Amino acid sequence: MSSEKITLNIEGMTCAACSARIEKSLGKLDGVQEVNVNLLANKATVVIDSEKLTKKNLVDTIHKTGYEVPLERRTILVQGMTCAACSARVEKALNKIEGVEKAHVNLSNNKATVEFPAGLIEDSHLIAVIEKTGYGAEIEKEVNLDREKELREKEIKSLKYSFIVSLILTIPLFSAMFFHMAGQMNILTNGYFQWALATPVQFIIGYRFYKGAYNALRGGGANMDVLVSLGTSAAYFFSIYNLFNHVHEYYFEASAVIITLIVLGKLFEAIAKGKTSEAIKKLMGLQPKTATVVRDGVEMDLAIEDLVIGDIIVVKPGERVPVDGVMVDGSSSLDESMITGESIPVDKKVGDNVIGATINKYGAFKFEATKIGKDTVLSQIIKLVEDAQGSKAPVQRLADKISGIFVPIVLVIAVVTIGIFAMLNDVNSGLINAVAVLVIACPCALGLATPTAIMVGTGKGAENGILIKSGEHLEKTHKMDTIIFDKTGTITKGEPDVTDIVLLRELDEDEVLRIAASVEKTSEHPLGQAIVKKAQNDLIKLSEANSFSAIPGKGLISDFEGMKVLIGNRKLMSENSIDISIGEEKVNILEDEGKTAMMIAIENRLEAIIAVADQIKETSQEAIAKLESMGLEVYMITGDNQRTANAIAKQVGIKNVLADVLPENKASKVEELKAEGKNVGMVGDGINDAPALAAANVGFAIGTGTDVAMEAADITLMRGDLNGVVTAIRLSHKTMKTIKQNLFWAFFYNTVGIPIAALGFLNPMIAGAAMAFSSVSVVSNSLRLKKFI
Secondary structure, eight states, X not given: OOEEEEEEEOBOOOSHHHHHHHHHHHHTSTTEEEEEEETTTTEEEEEEETTTOOHHHHHHHHHHTTOBOOEEEEEEEXXXXXXXXXXXXXXXXXXXXXXXXXXXXXXXXXXXXXXXXXXXXXXXXXXXXXXXXXXXXXXXXXXXXXXHHHHHHHHHHHHHHXXXXXXXXXXXXXXXXXXXXXXXXXXXXOHHHHHHHHHHIIIIITHHHHHHHHHHHHTTOOOHHHHHHHHHHHHHHHHHHHHHTTOOOOOHHHHHHHXXXXXHHXXXXXXXXXXXXXXXXXXXXXXXXEEEEEETTEEXXXXXXXXXXXXXXXXXXXXXXXXXXXXXXXXXXXXXXXXXXXXXXXXXXXXXXXXXXXXEOSSOEEEEEEEOGGXXXXXXXXXXXXXXXXXXXXXXXXXXXXXXXXHHHHHHHHHHXXXXXXXXXXXXXXXXXXXXXXXXXXXXXXXXXXXXHHHHXXXXXXXXXXXXXXXXXXXXXXXXXXXXXXXXXXXXXXXXXXXXXXXXXXXXXXXXXXHHHHHHTTOOOHHHHHXXXXXXXXXXXXXXXXXXXXXXXXXXXXXXXXXXXXXXXXXXXXXXXXXXXXXXXXXXXXXXXXXXXXXXXXXXXXXXXXXXXXXXXXXXXXXXXXXXXXXXXXXXXXXXXXXXXXXXXXXXXXXXXXXXXXXXXXXXXXXXXXXXXXXXXXXXXSGGGHHHHHHSSEXXXXXXXXXXXXXXXXXXXXXXXXXXXXXXXXXXXXXXXHHHHHHXXXXXXXXXXXXXXXXTOSOHHHHHHHHHHHHHHHHHHHHXXXXXX
16 A cells, blocks of 8 residues: 555635535545545645545546636746657657646747646656656746735735625615615615616625535535525525515515625635734745855855755845854854744854854854755744644534534525425515525534634744644643653753762772763763763863763763773662662762762772763743643653652652653653543653653654654744743643634524524524624634734
């Protein structure tokens, strides 16, 4: 089985019933393993077995369901064509590609134009096909326009125009209602005049609803457009029936007002939905368009797309760093707030990493590009936020199920309403009440309740240096009641220093340090590096060890200058039968002070003790106090012995300590707490934390740590401040509260509104207004999350 993930853009979806219908149709295909249709992003993400199913099958199914996958156009520069036979050959090859709708090759300008469903074919595949025919090819660089913004503005402009025209035609109809009620007859109350005004509103302004309804019904489903089209058509045609039968009861104003109000609602909704994705646009706007590059000793300005790894790039004061790299000349302070959320500039010198999109505050410097394009930190953040905003939270499943059956149920209620009133010999009232039922029912609010909140919530997180992988993890964070912190690099700074050297026998301090540092030189453990740093600072000359063997969670054994050297904790000494009684009391004292005591044994004799302490981060105690005040149970996990661990835990106010835990056992400790029924979060930064992060209900990786930990985590904190954990949890609570408010109002609105309309207590025009603004209220409520601090 060969799995492939495909993302397709979809046009024509207007409410949750549409997305549910597409999801259901795609899910029925043999070979589809997973499908997720996002109404807000207008995208379908499908995982297929490529041996059973083709991409074209997916596109065809979406078309059959009544929706469109918009065509994407690529212009390719083709090199090496000399005659019409060449261009015909390339054109034939491109047209054979599965999914290509149309390919045309122009010999006069050496360009190929290819059209295909958006997201279906990779640029690299098009290039490879042309190259296989024997020609060179590259994608023509286009002006980088914000396509989404362009489409959104076009939609808003169209809705604004439709609303103005509709309003001008509807005001006289609405006014006629008052004259009719007062018994005054004039041109406004004339049925034919009303018919003339209502017709363009019904069929020109309302064309979008008829088109949407046709597409939905053609695909075997029903959506909001079906309800609006049926409801307004019933009022419109019933009015014509009365007009020809000389019955002076017209409902032209009802159909026109409903359409006008719904178009206004859609206008507000389009404006509001555009604001939900502002975080992504803001991130994209951080990327500089050009960079000053030194090539062959000459400075030149190049487009960001033309940079290659290894380029030496010049950054002047006030400029943004174009891509990620390592500083090779000069020094400066960089504002990294747009990436980490940390407002204080960070000092940089030669050898330090610089991140693309950060701002150079002071001096000019040069750096070597190490990551470009999609590999930069900014590109990865954008990808992560896009994925999160396109994901679904489990709380949305109920809304999705209801949206799938919502419209058919509303249609049944409308028919039943007419039937009951017909039996009571009041067809007029039955019809008008049925119109109110059709018009007030709104599956849109249900469909927008969760994704709008997730889009704003994850975007707000990114602004604060908190990267949340998906809506599911946002929801799980809200449910968390227990949190475990790794000690080294998480609660502490992860930069330990030697504090004490205790001599137990005849060796002097310099000799102990020389032996220990020489042995630890090849170790990557922070404690070992602290000993090496101390020796280097004391200008002690180090030697090479003959052999070196690290024993995780215990220490190391080495053959050094013909001597067997052990450096480690009690476990290591005990396993090698080394008597530690001579130094045990001193070890206990050091551990009670929160220091890590490493015993040094040479030729099976304990010779000295080196104590190392790691500074606690300034904000650790404050963050832990906040978490406990939020009702979370806080644990610390460490490989340190119980005495040292307790001393450090006491300093930061943690009562639950998991000590003497080997790296490979951290995940099992997480599982033990989960088995007790706890919802567990794990915060760590090292490679050995990755299994525990993956095992937890929610894994938090400190962004200052390793890529492996960040990959395993559900939430990444771009700075090492533990207050980021507090902010992430607060954000999840706030987002989930917003989602629940949205869902409550969406359910409440439909549950209460439909029966009131069916019983005749709701004028269809008021129903139209309520329906139009139900979606706007949900999106507006989600936008309140933008005020989160």
